[in-house]
Amino acid sequence: MGILGLSNVDNKGIGRRNILVRPPEPPEEFLMNDPTNAIYIGRTKIFHVPFNWTFQRVTNPHIAVVGITGSGKSYFVKTFLTRASFIWGTNAFIIDWAGEYKDWVKQAGGKVISLAKGAYINLLDLGGMKPNDRVKQIMRTLGILTDIERYPEQRRLTEQAIEKAYVGAKFKMDSKTQIDGLGRALKPPTLRDVQRVLETQLEQGSYEFPAELENAIYRIKQFTREGEDFFARQSTINLEELTKVGLVDLDLSGLPDEVFRGLAGLSMLQFIKEKMREEGWSPTKGLKLIVVLDEAWKIAKDDNSDAVMIVREGRKYQFGLLVASQNPTDISEAIFSNVGTTFILRVKFERYLDYLQSTLNFSDYMRREVSRLGVGQCAVNMAFQTTAAFSETFLIDKIEGEEPMQELFLDFAEATGAEGDADSNVASFERDELKKKLRSYGLSDEQTDIVVEIFMKKNRHIKAGPFVVLLERYGIGRTNITEFLKDLGLEDAVIINVLSAADSLKGQLGDQDITEYVLGG
Numbered sequence: 001m002g003i004l005g006l007s008n009v010d011n012k013g014i015g016r017r018n019i020l021v022r023p024p025e026p027p028e029e030f031l032m033n034d035p036t037n038a039i040y041i042g043r044t045k046i047f048h049v050p051f052n053w054t055f056q057r058v059t060n061p062h063i064a065v066v067g068i069t070g071s072g073k074s075y076f077v078k079t080f081l082t083r084a085s086f087i088w089g090t091n092a093f094i095i096d097w098a099g100e101y102k103d104w105v106k107q108a109g110g111k112v113i114s115l116a117k118g119a120y121i122n123l124l125d126l127g128g129m130k131p132n133d134r135v136k137q138i139m140r141t142l143g144i145l146t147d148i149e150r151y152p153e154q155r156r157l158t159e160q161a162i163e164k165a166y167v168g169a170k171f172k173m174d175s176k177t178q179i180d181g182l183g184r185a186l187k188p189p190t191l192r193d194v195q196r197v198l199e200t201q202l203e204q205g206s207y208e209f210p211a212e213l214e215n216a217i218y219r220i221k222q223f224t225r226e227g228e229d230f231f232a233r234q235s236t237i238n239l240e241e242l243t244k245v246g247l248v249d250l251d252l253s254g255l256p257d258e259v260f261r262g263l264a265g266l267s268m269l270q271f272i273k274e275k276m277r278e279e280g281w282s283p284t285k286g287l288k289l290i291v292v293l294d295e296a297w298k299i300a301k302d303d304n305s306d307a308v309m310i311v312r313e314g315r316k317y318q319f320g321l322l323v324a325s326q327n328p329t330d331i332s333e334a335i336f337s338n339v340g341t342t343f344i345l346r347v348k349f350e351r352y353l354d355y356l357q358s359t360l361n362f363s364d365y366m367r368r369e370v371s372r373l374g375v376g377q378c379a380v381n382m383a384f385q386t387t388a389a390f391s392e393t394f395l396i397d398k399i400e401g402e403e404p405m406q407e408l409f410l411d412f413a414e415a416t417g418a419e420g421d422a423d424s425n426v427a428s429f430e431r432d433e434l435k436k437k438l439r440s441y442g443l444s445d446e447q448t449d450i451v452v453e454i455f456m457k458k459n460r461h462i463k464a465g466p467f468v469v470l471l472e473r474y475g476i477g478r479t480n481i482t483e484f485l486k487d488l489g490l491e492d493a494v495i496i497n498v499l500s501a502a503d504s505l506k507g508q509l510g511d512q513d514i515t516e517y518v519l520g521g
């Protein structure tokens, strides 16, 4: 007679027994949502089921996107926003840290607001709030971005000065009215007024710790200096309409540093959150607004950021937050562990994989797959409202975007002396990658556009020698050019030949314009 025994087996053990394994993909009814009320992403890897994203069955509409540089995060975001706008009429507000989205937004007919290039935000704008509430927010923002929390007395002085500035501008601290007794519109004070209040206090000389006052003034002055007063003038943008006009890109790339960028990002989140609460709920299909934070780690990481509050309350108001980052640990846990959907593009650092696997709880199989995804391929994790008897993480063969890849080719056959064999003598890169690189070498947007245009006119192929001369004419140094060629996979010996071909071309060119030469040749 046989003996039937019971043994304890953990999940992994069960997973290894093939008989019990179901493929890591949710059933079709969870993936194939009504295409007129969901956003098409791509087909699943195993069963090739079309996946239409919606937030109906997940815990909330918020999304995190993670992946190494070049894995396709921004491409996904663009595709997603385009379709959300088409399907639901969703507005989008992009907090664009590196100015990555502005070309696309312009092209798509949206509005680009470039701070530091003519656009200003008054930090003391009320955005529909009572001055009392706004003061608290401003202090919270300064707490995140400056060292003010370490100096309670300076904090108190600053807070008081902001209040005085509002009162001086005839505002009532606990009222939302923005008109005076005679019905005239009140103008909010600015940081300059705050600075003046503090300076007057110092001049009066009655305060017993002048050093504290001086330091408080010094801190505010960082934001009021001529040429860096991006937040110390009356706003040039209409906060009221920004969440309703379709696609808006707040380009922060022109601001001098992370503190300024953070100040802009945090303030906009505060205004948006306020708008969200004010509008309340209404029976709309889909999402009303998606707020995008791409690589904005300073404001996505801090638990006091209003991004966290949008995540907490967004679902009720059909406001979604979309955070994208190369580093998942740069997203506050309060956000990361509360998003309904995570799109995981290629991740290769073990540390990040550990974090993702333990937070999202996927299998070792999935972990391996994630570490070798190609551009545009991803795993999706969805936190379904009801406990799911299937894998909540599944693979998408390719995010099927609107915009095809644009490959450009550099021909270096001359440098290897093997002209005939075409394929092994070209290196290729993606158009936007080239633009990004050239910008990082200091070229302007117009200049990068010209370079790309030259490629397009030459049927997307340029010879390496003339290309090097072209870059040099734009002021890019040999070190950067060499690094660029190395990144393309060219061997040292080939690079040396390319550079010497460039040198002899320069001699040959004399006065002739290199652009003319390339286009003519």
Ligand SMILES: Nc1ncnc2c1ncn2[C@@H]1O[C@H](COP(=O)(O)OP(=O)(O)OP(=O)(O)O)[C@@H](O)[C@H]1O
Residues within 6 Å of the ligand: 067, 068, 069, 070, 071, 072, 073, 074, 075, 076, 100, 326, 375, 376, 377, 398, 399, 400, 401, 403, 404, 405, 430, 431, 432, 433
């Ligand atoms: N699904 C896709 N289909 C076709 N092309 C794609 C896809 N995903 C990305 N690409 C292309 O790959 C390149 C890199 O993508 P993208 O700029 O989105 O990367 P990223 O993850 O945002 O990188 P970074 O972290 O550096 O900003 C882009 O030129 C883009 O057009």
Ligand SMILES: [Mg+2]
Residues within 6 Å of the ligand: 073, 074, 075, 100, 294
């Ligand atoms: Mg990107």
